[in-house]
Amino acid sequence: MNDDAANLYVRPTPTIEADHPAVVEFSRQHGTGDNPIAKAVALYYAVRDGIRYDPYTCDLSVARLKASATLASGRGWCVSKAILLAACCRCLNIPARLGFADVRNHLSTARLRELMQTDVFHWHGYASLLLGGQWLKATPAFNIELCEKFRLKPLEFDGTADSIYHPFDMHGNRHMEYIRFRDEYADTPIAEIAATFARVYPYLESERVQSDFDKEVENETKRVQH
Numbered sequence: 001m002n003d004d005a006a007n008l009y010v011r012p013t014p015t016i017e018a019d020h021p022a023v024v025e026f027s028r029q030h031g032t033g034d035n036p037i038a039k040a041v042a043l044y045y046a047v048r049d050g051i052r053y054d055p056y057t058c059d060l061s062v063a064r065l066k067a068s069a070t071l072a073s074g075r076g077w078c079v080s081k082a083i084l085l086a087a088c089c090r091c092l093n094i095p096a097r098l099g100f101a102d103v104r105n106h107l108s109t110a111r112l113r114e115l116m117q118t119d120v121f122h123w124h125g126y127a128s129l130l131l132g133g134q135w136l137k138a139t140p141a142f143n144i145e146l147c148e149k150f151r152l153k154p155l156e157f158d159g160t161a162d163s164i165y166h167p168f169d170m171h172g173n174r175h176m177e178y179i180r181f182r183d184e185y186a187d188t189p190i191a192e193i194a195a196t197f198a199r200v201y202p203y204l205e206s207e208r209v210q211s212d213f214d215k216e217v218e219n220e221t222k223r224v225q226h
Contacts, residue, residue, distance in 0.1 A: 009095035009130065013187040015083050016098075017067040018090035026071055027091040036094050037131050037159035040138070043092075044157045047085045048140035051076050054213045055112060060194045078141040079125035083188060085140050086127045095130035099137060099184040100193075103165070104177040109216035115203050120179065122200055123193045126164070128184045135184070137162040 012018040030046035031039040054075040063069060067087035070076040076084065079098075086096035103124045113119060126139040138157050147154045157163035165176035 008186050009097050010090045010093055011186075012087070012090065014062050015065045015067065015188045015190075016087045016090060016096075018087045020066075020068045020087070022068045022071050023084075023087050024091055027088040031088060031092050036092070039092050040089055040094055040129050040131055041157055041159045043085060043088045044138050044140055044163070047081055047088065048155070049143045049145075050074075051081055051084065051140075051143070053077065053081070053142050053146050056213050060190050060197070062190070065188055065190070077125075078121075078139070079123065079188070079193070081140050082125040082127045085138060086129075089127070089129055097128045097135075097184045097186055098188060099126045099128040100124060100182040100189075101126070102179040102182070104179060109213070111216050112213075116201055117203065118200065120200075122196050123182070129159075131159050136160075137164050139163050139165060 010018070012020075017023050026046070027043065030050075031043045033039040033042055051070060052075045055077050057064070057073065057075050057080065058077045059065065065080055065083060067084045070080045070084045079100075082098055086098055089096040100123045102120060102122050104119050105121045105124070125141075126137050128135050129138055130136075136157075136159070139155055140157075142152065142155065144154045146152075155163055155165060164178065
């Protein structure tokens with residue numbers, strides 16, 4: 001990769017706010033280590049567990065997708081959490097971009113499945129980080145408390161291999177199936193994501209603000225336990 005391409009992936013964008021004061025502070029506080037891999041791994045866990053996963057925060061406006069907004073709310077969905085991780089890495093001069101895949105996600109609630117009318121999550125987001133000369137997928141979406149409630153293996157990242165979802169949970173049940181990988185981008189492809197969502201999730205937008213994912217998770221996991 002030439003210098004121009006490398007520079008492209010460390011620049012701030014309207015959503016990947018690598019130069020926002022709050023992002024800079026968070027990155028410096030959590031991105032500890034004596035080399036880029038150690039810093040990226042530390043940032044991965046800070047975003048994975050420090051920001052709660054909440055699919056009802058799905059909002060395709062720049063104002064809600066930007067890294068500083070996710071930090072301020074303490075909640076995010078897969079795309080906004082990937083944006084935050086990418087922004088933090090860029091802040092520390094680690095090249096980062098956004099990757100997307102279509103997945104069949106078995107970690108969801110009854111209400112979410114009803115609203116989506118499918119278990120296929122289009123444009124599932126992850127961060128792609130340039131570490132040790134290779135681009136690695138890092139998926140910080142599901143915080144550890146959520147994994148424990150659903151009896152899932154927490155998704156780890158060591159900075160040397162891809163971090164993508166396990167196909168099965170701790171009981172051998174289906175968890176995540178990757179249907180296809182899309183592309184990786186220097187910035188968030190909002191228009192493309194919005195066009196897909198309008199077509200495949202027509203009922204989600206009007207209902208999501210009235211939903212409480214934490215309460216749904218409690219109800220869902222109680223049914224599973226009993």
